[in-house]
Amino acid sequence: MKHGDRPVRLAVVGGRRGAAFHAALEAMPERVALAAVCEYNEEYLAQWKEKYPEIRTYTEYSRLLEDPGVDAVLLATPLLLHARQAIEALQAGKHVLSEVIAAHTLEECRELVETVESTGLTYMMAENYCFMRQNQMVLNMAQQGTFGEITFAEGGYLHDCRRLTLQPDGRLAWRGELQRDYNGMNYPTHSLGPVAQWLGIGQTDELETLSTFTSRAGSMAGYVREQFGDAHPGADPFYWKQGDTAVTLIRTRNGAVISLRVDWVSGRPHQMTHYGLQGTRGAYVSERRQGEEPLVWLAGRSPGASPGREGDLEPEWEPLSAYRAEFEHPRWKRWGDEADRTGHGGGDFFVIEEFVSAVREGRRPAIDVYDAVRWSSVFPLSMQSVVKGGQPIPFPRFDVSRPTS
Numbered sequence: 001m002k003h004g005d006r007p008v009r010l011a012v013v014g015g016r017r018g019a020a021f022h023a024a025l026e027a028m029p030e031r032v033a034l035a036a037v038c039e040y041n042e043e044y045l046a047q048w049k050e051k052y053p054e055i056r057t058y059t060e061y062s063r064l065l066e067d068p069g070v071d072a073v074l075l076a077t078p079l080l081l082h083a084r085q086a087i088e089a090l091q092a093g094k095h096v097l098s099e100v101i102a103a104h105t106l107e108e109c110r111e112l113v114e115t116v117e118s119t120g121l122t123y124m125m126a127e128n129y130c131f132m133r134q135n136q137m138v139l140n141m142a143q144q145g146t147f148g149e150i151t152f153a154e155g156g157y158l159h160d161c162r163r164l165t166l167q168p169d170g171r172l173a174w175r176g177e178l179q180r181d182y183n184g185m186n187y188p189t190h191s192l193g194p195v196a197q198w199l200g201i202g203q204t205d206e207l208e209t210l211s212t213f214t215s216r217a218g219s220m221a222g223y224v225r226e227q228f229g230d231a232h233p234g235a236d237p238f239y240w241k242q243g244d245t246a247v248t249l250i251r252t253r254n255g256a257v258i259s260l261r262v263d264w265v266s267g268r269p270h271q272m273t274h275y276g277l278q279g280t281r282g283a284y285v286s287e288r289r290q291g292e293e294p295l296v297w298l299a300g301r302s303p304g305a306s307p308g309r310e311g312d313l314e315p316e317w318e319p320l321s322a323y324r325a326e327f328e329h330p331r332w333k334r335w336g337d338e339a340d341r342t343g344h345g346g347g348d349f350f351v352i353e354e355f356v357s358a359v360r361e362g363r364r365p366a367i368d369v370y371d372a373v374r375w376s377s378v379f380p381l382s383m384q385s386v387v388k389g390g391q392p393i394p395f396p397r398f399d400v401s402r403p404t405s
């Protein structure tokens with residue numbers, strides 16, 4: 001269903017994270033127009049209204065969905081709400097751009113796919129880490145076979161978010177509720193999204209089985225005791241179900257192995273990129289800290305040989321940027337200046353740019369509903385695996401009725 005040339009009239013739902021998209025919305029006024037914001041918190045709503053006086057504001061989601069002047073919603077609400085809100089929006093005739101993760105149960109994954117298929121509307125998951133410059137460049141290289149056959153890829157989301165797990169009065173925020181109630185890979189898509197694209201998951205390969213292990217819950221109780229005192233229930237380590245670190249191993253149908261790690265409660269400096277891949281003709285490792293270069297080694301191109309013969313030079317890593325002229329992703333060539341001004345390494349720009357392009361052109365977005373549920377299903381499947389001591393759990397197929405064009 002093609003939208004045509006006019007700007008997509010977008011409503012932001014959930015104003016805190018939604019504010020991160022200001023720059024992206026303002027960068028392409030001919031293609032997207034902010035029409036409304038829906039938010040419970042009146043203070044956030046007032047901030048939006050002050051910045052964009054012409055928008056309509058809502059505190060009730062159902063009322064927003066009745067607004068005929070809204071073509072699409074950007075769901076930036078707490079994680080457990082996404083699937084239900086997406087399904088309701090699609091049923092109300094709105095296109096959906098959903099924050100991560102798309103759904104947290106297998107039932108919701110299936111219902112989401114069915115609703116996208118039956119409505120024919122555009123659904124995209126806003127997995128912004130896929131669009132970071134180096135992740136896109138590695139994607140371009142992988143798609144051109146530069147690494148040979150990829151046999152291994154890894155991703156990690158290691159970010160001390162403890163300050164976001166509780167509200168200032170000690171009540172749990174949604175991240176805290178996840179930490180209390182679930183134990184598994186509870187935030188998988190920043191790690192999995194980019195590497196799944198490198199491996200052609202959903203195109204030439206499929207996720208087949210996963211195993212997940214979690215550590216003990218070590219970091220939350222001490223933090224809560226320090227912030228809120230011994231009387232807070234979270235000061236008891238057994239209050240928290242989620243282990244600090246979750247590690248998932250996935251085997252793909254073509255025999256690649258993916259390693260994921262998520263830890264959002266352990267103390268360490270933040271570094272957004274934790275990725276790597278190994279192919280039969282090359283390897284990639286992302287930077288470990290701000291200011292470092294991501295590195296590649298490519299057989300026949302980079303210095304040295306691996307394995308070398310007697311007298312050969314030792315193989316040496318090269319900066320990924322040495323290959324920028326050849327492998328910069330076309331998306332970054334076109335929009336790099338605008339994207340550089342937005343958050344998450346430009347990812348916050350591209351999720352909007354890609355979504356509104358897909359709506360206007362009536363085409364599949366770069367992260368469609370099948371990608372969204374495939375990657376998000378790691379949440380429920382990993383919980384099952386942890387309960388069974390790390391037993392491998394098969395991925396269901398969500399794309400059996402996927403249209404061919």
Ligand SMILES: NC(=O)c1ccc[n+]([C@@H]2O[C@H](COP(=O)([O-])OP(=O)(O)OC[C@H]3O[C@@H](n4cnc5c(N)ncnc54)[C@H](O)[C@@H]3O)[C@@H](O)[C@H]2O)c1
Pocket residue numbers: 013014015016017018038039040041044059060061076077078079081099100101126127128164173174344
């Ligand atoms: N992609 C990224 O890099 C990234 C970064 C941060 C957060 N996120 C995602 O964004 C989402 C929000 O995260 P956050 O940290 O901003 O959470 P938050 O709890 O700080 O903000 C959520 C906002 O939604 C509002 N809200 C809750 N229910 C609502 C409803 N039914 N209708 C309207 N408003 C409602 C709340 O009042 C709050 O202001 C999460 O899904 C998270 O995964 C993604």
